[in-house]
Amino acid sequence: MERMTSMLQTTANRQLDILQRLDNLVQRYGKHSSTLIPMLQEIQNAYRYLPEDLLTHVATALDLSPATVYGVATFYAQFSLEPKGKYVIQVCDGTACHVRGSMPVYEAICKKVRLVDGKATTEDGMFTVETVSCVGACAAAPVVTINGEVYGKVTPDAIHVILDTLESRGDTADA
Numbered sequence: 112m113e114r115m116t117s118m119l120q121t122t123a124n125r126q127l128d129i130l131q132r133l134d135n136l137v138q139r140y141g142k143h144s145s146t147l148i149p150m151l152q153e154i155q156n157a158y159r160y161l162p163e164d165l166l167t168h169v170a171t172a173l174d175l176s177p178a179t180v181y182g183v184a185t186f187y188a189q190f191s192l193e194p195k196g197k198y199v200i201q202v203c204d205g206t207a208c209h210v211r212g213s214m215p216v217y218e219a220i221c222k223k224v225r226l227v228d229g230k231a232t233t234e235d236g237m238f239t240v241e242t243v244s245c246v247g248a249c250a251a252a253p254v255v256t257i258n259g260e261v262y263g264k265v266t267p268d269a270i271h272v273i274l275d276t277l278e279s280r281g282d283t284a285d286a
């Protein structure tokens with residue numbers, strides 16, 4: 112019970128904190144549509160996705176329609192409307208990476224983190240695995256990024272070592 116109360120408090124504090132930061136952005140940049148992207152970035156950074164209630168808050172704060180905010184949120188690949196894992200693994204499947212074996216790497220990652228039923232995020236919220244188009248590092252193909260950090264010339268064996276290293280740090284989804 113105590114743990115539940117503490118978790119609810121943490122969630123409420125987090126919500127208050129992000130609302131404060133969003134208000135600060137409106138104060139700093141003004142109630143303009145150009146403030147929309149910084150606000151969405153702030154939310155994405157805090158939650159790793161854009162919760163619906165916060166999108167509504169942004170629309171109200173900037174006097175924009177929810178449809179406009181939603182349209183921008185879905186246009187840019189950097190934003191997600193679904194919760195993502197603590198580690199976002201992006202496997203480049205551009206031409207250079209594809210011909211140098213990106214798909215076996217992708218399959219090895221999915222197997223290693225135990226992704227099931229075609230889902231992109233693991234049940235424990237640790238990993239999200241996606242494919243992306245060229246990330247601009249073709250010379251190092253096949254390329255994988257983990258939370259933006261680039262790993263080049265990745266093989267299915269290498270991915271085991273990389274992911275084991277992440278896990279050995281003892282990280283958890285709530286960290």
Ligand code: FES
Pocket residue numbers: 203204205206207208209244245246247248249250252253254
């Ligand atoms: S095709 Fe993968 S980095 Fe360019």
